[in-house]
Amino acid sequence: MTMDKTFNAAEAEARIYEAWEEAGAFEAGANATPGAESFSIMIPPPNVTGSLHMGHAFNNTLQDILVRWHRMRGHDTLWQPGQDHAGIATQMVVERQLAEEGKRRTDFTREEFLKKVWAWKTRSGGTIINQLKRLGASCDWSRNAFTMSGAPGAPAHEDGNFHDAVIRVFVEMYDKGLIYRGKRLVNWDPHFETAISDLEVENVEVPGYMWHFKYPLAGGETYTYVERDAEGTVVLEEERDFISIATTRPETMLGDGAVAVSPEDERYAPLVGKLCEIPVGPKEHRRLIPIITDEYPDPGFGSGAVKITGAHDFNDYEVAKRSGIPMYRLMDTRACMRNDGAPYAEAAARAQAIAEGADFTIEEVDSLNLVPDHLRGLDRLEAREKVVAEVTADGLAMMTRADDPRLGKAAQQPSAPEEGGEAPGLDLVPLVEAKPLMQPFGDRSKVVIEPMLTDQWFVDTSQIVGPALEAVRSGEVTILPEQDAKVYFHWLENIEPWCISRQLWWGHQIPVWYDDEGNQFCATTEADAQAQAGNKTLTRDPDVLDTWFSSGLWPIGTLGWPEDTEELRRYFPTSVLITGFDIIFFWVARMMMMQYAIVGQKPFSHVYVHALVRDEKGKKMSKSLGNVLDPLDLIDEYGADAVRFTLTAMAAMGRDLKLSKDRIAGYRNFTTKLWNAARFAEMNEATHRPGAIPAPQATVNKWIIGETAKTRVAVDTALENFRFNDAANTLYSFVWGTVCDWYVEFSKPLLMDGDAATKIETQATMAWVIDQCLILLHPIMPFVTEELWGTLGDRQKMLVHADWPGYGEDLIDADADREMNWVIALIDQIRSARAQMHVPAGLHVPLLVTDLSAAGRAAYARNEAMIQRLARIRGLSDVRLFPKGCVTVAVEGGSFGLPLADIIDVDAEKARLEKTLAKLEKELRGLRGRLDNPRFVESAPADVVAETRENLALREEEETKLRAALQRLAGLA
């Protein structure tokens, strides 16, 4: 049979993958030798809403390499796949579909809605699995897991333990006091109307406004306001009856609890302890708030005085907690001004009493509705406009935004421009907006997040962070690259409570019930809760858990915990976690904390953190930029092997990966190269034969076996150290540079013209070498190697289960190594020499090189056929030093002298040789300088000194030859 000239990836990949699956090749423990150590990897579960992007392709390629490598080594291997239910993302997909039908989530009951989500999950949730298969991922799909399996309402085929595990963990942690509910300031997403964690928001700077307002002092009191410049010179001195406040969020003024100034700020020192009036709301009910000191205000920024609105700002929240200032909540969960209909006047009066020293609880304060009637129910931004308009109308605005150039209006005078104050206009103001939960989920809600005082559930992370830190510090768990360990430490050392409740429907509902008095009953089932509560009527907490709470249990949950399963015993703790740096906090740190908290063991021994895949210009791939490379398109175009090899070869630790199609095309060519090497072997009957490693006689065959052994050692070392790019590059240069460029060429005279014994041993050697290439490449390029494996022989096992070799340095024949290096150098030299000459067509002229040593002549004799073929010479007579004047050219029936000047450009050749000589002399000076330095000879390692001496000798010999050649050349001119 004749092989095609190229590998038909499109045709073969699906067929091969199917064959692997049919053979159960990926099942846990497949190809394991009895008693072998185990190797397990948990896939970072992609969102069910996800489709494969380059990040997944990269991440899963690296995992697949390790898994295939260990499986071939006979380890008891498991690659556990699964998907994450991805709370917000999934709910959003289904809500969007409903919106297309003109419906909303709230048009349905919770049960009805969840049924729709499950239906969607069943229909579309498997997309990414098929995409991972196209990549060649060798997961044990029979064990596919889902972070919501077994949840109430799940269809029958979604049974499983995950929900039970999650609920059980919650209850255990609740009982241990690791989980609590409390009223805290959290990030609120007004679009999805749910709390989100600090990690899920992104700080962005957008142009905005800074308003400066006057807060009048109580009772019309006045003081002398003095402002100095850096040298202490007074730049402004005036009587004032107000304190100036700068704010970007005027709508929160009604919730102010105090005005804070720095204790060092002399301008306001006389005011500390006094009261000032919030200049908004009905005049008869304006509240007076205290002026306090706190370290937080920066005297150099704004006016130096800050309004403290504890319920709507994180910094203010801290100040308020420190100073015991009430936090008045102004907005409801849609980020609209609160609209509960309570009388404003009473609330304002109560708030005033609190401000003046009355005792209060946070619930009391929170229950006050400090929003005046005309602002109630307004969107926060509408309310902002109205507040600004009112304050301005009262003449209490020191600056307005009327001069915003973007509004296209003529500049207007601010109502009361302040001498020496900041120029009115645009300031950069930090806002907060929602960011995608996980790459590549690009559809962020993009709304401005509102800090909101709400009741939420928290994990008291301070109690469980210890072991997670200690494990990495002690080396029990290693994080690579090291800089990511630093990031991990920094975050965990400063960890905040983890808000785990979300006001969504899709997720694990919190297993807590309340009676009418608000008492909590936490239990795994409603019946248990009811048993605790006696005959009280219970209502379940409607919130669900943060998706990361359940994915934090991924290592044990996928292995069947809380049951004591065989899988847990075999595969837990897992071996390696391979993940992107973007989820170190979200996921890696949480898994560490949770696994230690629940089962008291590490979740994994090694964490390998890889970088981001970017476009060829280094930009993040994003839909909006239109620079997304779809891995499936690339697989269609170049084949999965080429895509995988590209990602692997570029996976230098800790650096972003800039992907270009040129690079992929280059590695696609590599698969073709491999294919054709195999094709050559097949044409020459140099294909698989069972048995041991060949023990050939010919130098070249001995040599290639040693080269193969070097490669095997290098590949294993690279993979052991997660140096994926080293493994790929080693194999690339071995297969292309060593096997194809040299060994295959060397083999041709032996296979075609050699004696029978040499031919047979060369066939056997080549067959073995090609097999080794396939084995060693298989983890990176599984498809083309499996295909060739099947083509080149009748095998007992598929390549996916072939035995990984263990041979090493002992296969290296030092003599063969030396001799082949010499042969290669000679051929290079002859080829180079030929390129410098203008050989007249049809003539065969000697090639002008530097002279050969006696040892060289002997080595030449032993490898004559190969050298003659590759260097295209007829014999050593074709290789000589520049002769005097003429070269002798043999023609039919005699010979004649051809002037050297006719076939070489004497001047150019001279220049070239001189340049080479100059380089050589520079090197010689360096080498001699070192050896002449007694301190080098004393302090440098002996092998380095010996190597330097050896080098010097070689260079000196070269120099001699080069000078001789130059001399001859000079004789020509």
Place this chain on the structure above:
RNA sequence: GGGUGAUUAGCUCAGUGGUAGAGCGCUUCGUUCACAUCGAAGAUGUCGGAGGUUCAAAUCCUUCAUCACCCACCA
């Protein structure tokens, strides 16, 4: 503001103390005999700047410059 990393050939990047590398691109040449998704030859570098440690520095230290990312953000 704090942290981390980067700066090496025209481009994209490897290279953690011992003679500066790869891929792509470029120039010239070459298709009967595995592969034109190929082969051969060739050009291209004060390894960001400046100091220091060392027998020896792209590599370690200090410092400066520029860029990137992460965290926290001044109301």
